[in-house]
Amino acid sequence: MEGEMLKGHLDMIVLAALSAGPAHGYAVIEEIRRRSGQAFDLPEGTVYPALHRLQEAGLLSSRWVTAESGRRRRVYALTASGTRALAERRAVWQQFSTAIRGLLGAKRSGKPA
Amino acid sequence: MIAAYLQQLEDALGHDPALRARVLQEVRDHLEEALAAEQLDDRLAAERRVVARFGEVRELAAQFAPISLARHMRRAAIALALAPVATLIMMKARVSWYAFVQWTLSEDARAVAGFIIRVDRYAFWLAAGLAIVALLYIARHPAPARLHADYRKHLHRAANLFILAAVPLAVSVTSDVALTVLQLETVLSPNALIPVASISIEIACVGVIAVMVGNAVRRLARAEALQAG
Numbered sequence: 001m002e003g004e005m006l007k008g009h010l011d012m013i014v015l016a017a018l019s020a021g022p023a024h025g026y027a028v029i030e031e032i033r034r035r036s037g038q039a040f041d042l043p044e045g046t047v048y049p050a051l052h053r054l055q056e057a058g059l060l061s062s063r064w065v066t067a068e069s070g071r072r073r074r075v076y077a078l079t080a081s082g083t084r085a086l087a088e089r090r091a092v093w094q095q096f097s098t099a100i101r102g103l104l105g106a107k108r109s110g111k112p113a
Numbered sequence: 114m115i116a117a118y119l120q121q122l123e124d125a126l127g128h129d130p131a132l133r134a135r136v137l138q139e140v141r142d143h144l145e146e147a148l149a150a151e152q153l154d155d156r157l158a159a160e161r162r163v164v165a166r167f168g169e170v171r172e173l174a175a176q177f178a179p180i181s182l183a184r185h186m187r188r189a190a191i192a193l194a195l196a197p198v199a200t201l202i203m204m205k206a207r208v209s210w211y212a213f214v215q216w217t218l219s220e221d222a223r224a225v226a227g228f229i230i231r232v233d234r235y236a237f238w239l240a241a242g243l244a245i246v247a248l249l250y251i252a253r254h255p256a257p258a259r260l261h262a263d264y265r266k267h268l269h270r271a272a273n274l275f276i277l278a279a280v281p282l283a284v285s286v287t288s289d290v291a292l293t294v295l296q297l298e299t300v301l302s303p304n305a306l307i308p309v310a311s312i313s314i315e316i317a318c319v320g321v322i323a324v325m326v327g328n329a330v331r332r333l334a335r336a337e338a339l340q341a342g
Binding site for chain 1: 135141143145167168177179183255
């Protein structure tokens with residue numbers, strides 16, 4: 001899928017990936033790939049500015065944890081505002097997607113003039 | 114390859130040490146995890162693939178620029194809104210202290226003090242009002258994904274509001290200094306410690322605000338120069 005098209009919806013994609021539970025950046029990318037059936041293949045670094053931006057907006061919280069490997073990693077989770085924002089964006093997207101599906105799938109019913 | 118990439122990223126985010134430290138830690142962890150998932154027959158090739166998938170440093174730094182700017186602008190706005198509160202507390206503490214130790218102004222000083230108090234009052238409320246406007250303005254514009262022209266315009270407006278709020282605050286504190294000097298000319302004693310300490314705190318507040326606003330304006334100019342270059 002086109003990178004620019006994905007970037008326009010990146011915040012919603014990241015929020016959706018975190019709806020499964022708290023995760024670090026790498027796991028978020030993996031979740032996006034898995035849930036999109038490998039269709040969404042963004043430059044992996046793109047997810048980090050999105051995570052920081054969403055945290056600044058109060059939609060995510062984050063904390064440092066130490067992984068089994070001993071590496072410190074930042075784990076992100078949806079806040080209550082983030083959950084609400086995802087629900088709102090999901091509703092808007094479904095409305096939009098229904099409209100586009102109708103538009104693209106519609107056959108002209110009237111006779112040409 | 115990964116080390117060189119991290120070095121480039123460190124250089125690109127040098128303008129914001131706190132952000133740089135956090136991002137480097139996250140990116141290092143990500144790249145190591147991605148590398149662990151690769152076939153390591155040819156480590157250099159694997160590192161090259163991992164870095165290529167992560168994206169260009171310049172692109173990443175450009176996406177972090179509005180986040181860093183928004184964060185610093187918000188901190189400056191919060192400091193600007195808190196400074197009049199701190200100044201008000203210090204003023205009230207001083208006035209209560211003067212009443213407690215029964216210090217009064219001489220007749221000559223009283224006329225001058227009346228004028229300074231009027232200037233102080235107007236400057237203080239102007240500073241407080243503008244600081245609240247600046248804080249609300251910043252809060253209404255969350256950081257976008259890119260530092261586009263509209264957001265840059267918004268940041269410039271916010272910076273101008275900061276300066277507009279900082280100037281009357283400085284005038285208010287200068288008036289407080291003048292009033293304190295008038296008061297201390299009347300009586301110089303160990304009791305002067307409270308007024309001197311409180312006025313020092315006010316001056317420190319203005320100093321902190323000047324530094325924060327100056328830094329915010331400089332960061333904005335640097336981010337714009339980086340984007341243009």
